Amino acid sequence: MDDDLFTGTHAVLLDVDGTLVDTNYLHTLAWSRALRGGGEWAPMNAIHRLIGMGGDQLLPRLIGRFDEKIAESRPQFYAELADEVTPFPGAYELVATLKGRHIAVVLATSSPQEELDRAMEILGIGDMVDCVTTADDVERSKPDPQIFDVARQRIGADATNTIVIGDSVWDIEAATAAGLRCVALESGGFSRAELGDASAVFRDVAALDDYLTGRLSETAASAFTQRQD
Numbered sequence: 001m002d003d004d005l006f007t008g009t010h011a012v013l014l015d016v017d018g019t020l021v022d023t024n025y026l027h028t029l030a031w032s033r034a035l036r037g038g039g040e041w042a043p044m045n046a047i048h049r050l051i052g053m054g055g056d057q058l059l060p061r062l063i064g065r066f067d068e069k070i071a072e073s074r075p076q077f078y079a080e081l082a083d084e085v086t087p088f089p090g091a092y093e094l095v096a097t098l099k100g101r102h103i104a105v106v107l108a109t110s111s112p113q114e115e116l117d118r119a120m121e122i123l124g125i126g127d128m129v130d131c132v133t134t135a136d137d138v139e140r141s142k143p144d145p146q147i148f149d150v151a152r153q154r155i156g157a158d159a160t161n162t163i164v165i166g167d168s169v170w171d172i173e174a175a176t177a178a179g180l181r182c183v184a185l186e187s188g189g190f191s192r193a194e195l196g197d198a199s200a201v202f203r204d205v206a207a208l209d210d211y212l213t214g215r216l217s218e219t220a221a222s223a224f225t226q227r228q229d
Contacts, residue, residue, distance in 0.1 A: 005226070006212065009103055009162070010103065010104060010157050010158070011103060011130075011152065011157035011161065011163075012098055012103055012105055012162070012165055013106050013152065013162060014095070014107050014164075014166075015167060015168075016111065017167075018166075019088075019185055019187065019188065019205065020095075021085055021087050021088065022086045023085055024051045025189070026084055026085065028044050028051055030078035030080075030081060031058070032047055033077040034070050034073045037070070038069055038070035040067070042062045048189060050170075051188070051189075052110060052170040053143065054135045055070075057143065057144070075112065085119065085122055087122055087123050088205050089205075092123055092124055092125060097212050097213055098212075099128045104130045104157065105129050106130055106133065106152075107133070108133045108148055110141040110142050111134060112134055113132075131154045134147075138150055142171060142174040143169075143171075143177070144174060147174065148164060148174055152178070159178070159179040163183060164178075164181065164182040168188050168190055172197050172198050183200050183201075184198035184201045185203070185204055185205060192225055199227055200225060200226040
């Protein structure tokens with residue numbers, strides 16, 4: 001299978017949670033505890049649907065308003081779960097493959113810098129990352145395109161040769177608003193059908209790396225869907 005998706009690509013903006021590390025459900029639990037600690041409640045399935053957003057976007061959708069105390073308490077609840085953060089198989093290899101193709105790698109996440117630093121340490125990819133953009137660098141989190149806009153501008157990449165890799169509909173929405181193509185992964189908990197507006201959908205980073213390196217077997221090909229425009 002030819003790597004048509006990445007032909008001519010100069011930069012990749014990589015989401016982290018749910019894409020490179022298996023943390024979406026940890027974030028769900030952290031938000032649930034923060035909400036209850038602030039006297040609020042939302043079902044975990046509703047929280048999970050919004051993971052990928054920052055608190056500025058997530059809280060108004062869940063409880064109808066932004067609550068600073070709840071937002072400020074979430075990082076502590078997440079820190080209590082930090083030992084359970086696990087990299088997805090193939091995450092390191094995907095970044096290495098992209099670098100081997102001389103593609104700039106930018107981590108673009110709605111998480112704060114401290115949580116990104118922890119994820120990068122676990123992944124062991126620090127020396128391969130060209131730039132990072134976190135919630136600390138922008139005023140509005142995904143699905144607002146600001147994180148991707150800032151990330152692309154920092155490395156001077158043109159929108160036509162930049163691809164976003166993410167795991168949520170919010171990544172796709174933010175990428176589209178930024179004028180970027182998005183390759184989506186099912187590893188964050190969204191179904192292939194829900195991710196259908198992406199340029200292509202893969203099961204996980206391992207399947208995407210197999211695609212890029214020509215190792216996508218007949219069995220693994222079921223983990224790949226390309227949009228037909």
